[in-house]
Amino acid sequence: MPAESDSVPLVRPERIGMLLAGSDREGQQRIDVEAVVQTGSTNVDLMQRLSGLHRPLLLVADRQTAGRGRSGRPWHTVPEDSLTFSLAWRLQRPTHALLGLPLAVGVALAESLEVFGVRPQLKWPNDVLRDGAKLAGILIETASDGRRGDATWAVIGIGINLAVPPGLADELQRPVAAAPELHRAPRETVLAIITSVLSGVLEEFEQRGFGAFVKRWQAFDAYAGQAVKIVDNGRVVHEGTAVGVDMMGRFLMDTEAGQVEVLAGDLSLRLQDG
Numbered sequence: 001m002p003a004e005s006d007s008v009p010l011v012r013p014e015r016i017g018m019l020l021a022g023s024d025r026e027g028q029q030r031i032d033v034e035a036v037v038q039t040g041s042t043n044v045d046l047m048q049r050l051s052g053l054h055r056p057l058l059l060v061a062d063r064q065t066a067g068r069g070r071s072g073r074p075w076h077t078v079p080e081d082s083l084t085f086s087l088a089w090r091l092q093r094p095t096h097a098l099l100g101l102p103l104a105v106g107v108a109l110a111e112s113l114e115v116f117g118v119r120p121q122l123k124w125p126n127d128v129l130r131d132g133a134k135l136a137g138i139l140i141e142t143a144s145d146g147r148r149g150d151a152t153w154a155v156i157g158i159g160i161n162l163a164v165p166p167g168l169a170d171e172l173q174r175p176v177a178a179a180p181e182l183h184r185a186p187r188e189t190v191l192a193i194i195t196s197v198l199s200g201v202l203e204e205f206e207q208r209g210f211g212a213f214v215k216r217w218q219a220f221d222a223y224a225g226q227a228v229k230i231v232d233n234g235r236v237v238h239e240g241t242a243v244g245v246d247m248m249g250r251f252l253m254d255t256e257a258g259q260v261e262v263l264a265g266d267l268s269l270r271l272q273d274g
Helices: 013-022 042-052 101-115 168-172 180-184 187-208 210-218
Strands: 032-039 057-064 082-091 121-123 127-130 133-144 152-161 227-232 235-245 251-255 258-262 268-271
Touching: 013 032, 013 057, 013 187, 042 057, 042 082, 042 133, 042 152, 057 187, 082 187, 101 121, 101 127, 101 133, 101 152, 101 187, 101 210, 152 187, 187 210, 210 235, 227 251, 235 258
Parallel strands: 032 057
Antiparallel strands: 057 082, 082 152, 121 127, 127 133, 133 152, 227 235, 227 268, 235 251, 251 258
16 A cells, blocks of 8 residues: 555545446446555555556545655645545557646646636646636656557646645745635545546547647636746746647747747746736
8 A cells, every 4th residue: 555554534435436436427437446644645656556457546645745746846735725636547549649638637627626616727737726826736647558559547646725724825935725615515525526527538538639628728728818928947938928728738829929839848837927
């Protein structure tokens, strides 16, 4: 097991499994569910187990001691104040055909949060905001399926703030948001709804790619029409007006030199006055 503890996790995996089974669509894959009190990283745990998986697996952790976001940045978690989990999902697509997957996952998370009365925004490429502050993060890691050269395992890690501990915004040097509305429903219900919506998005992505999600992503676009800049290791490489994203998930912006398309890499998107 990823962690050893005598404590009981905050969520009951069998309850999540029952809720998922009750919401199954015809032909939808069964999803196994596990929960632990503490582990280093649910993404790392699942990446290490991929060779033994035969169907999707949701791993929920009350606390992650080595959780991380994009570019290895730490993801701070407090059990009562956050939801942290990862879903391992096998896609019938080679790794190079997964362009736009983080954005599609963002759509799934945003649409799930709307169920609970949250009004989220999406910041390219993989942040979920609320009123301009970071509410949730997404980290996706992939590995080719050794049994099928045209298939890929994606491990999708998600962290959501339910509350903001004092001092966290100062520590991270960025605004942080929370979704206390999620406290009104049992954690198992929240996780089951997010996982159900996410599984539907993954199935559609497998069939149609990110092109099917462009309009849905842009409906949540946090920076549409605003003056933005693209930063690479502290250096501004583009400045202009945010336009949206294309069918490959590239960020589009109008600049003095014309429209440019930006791939994610390790680039950061920011408001020009931010």
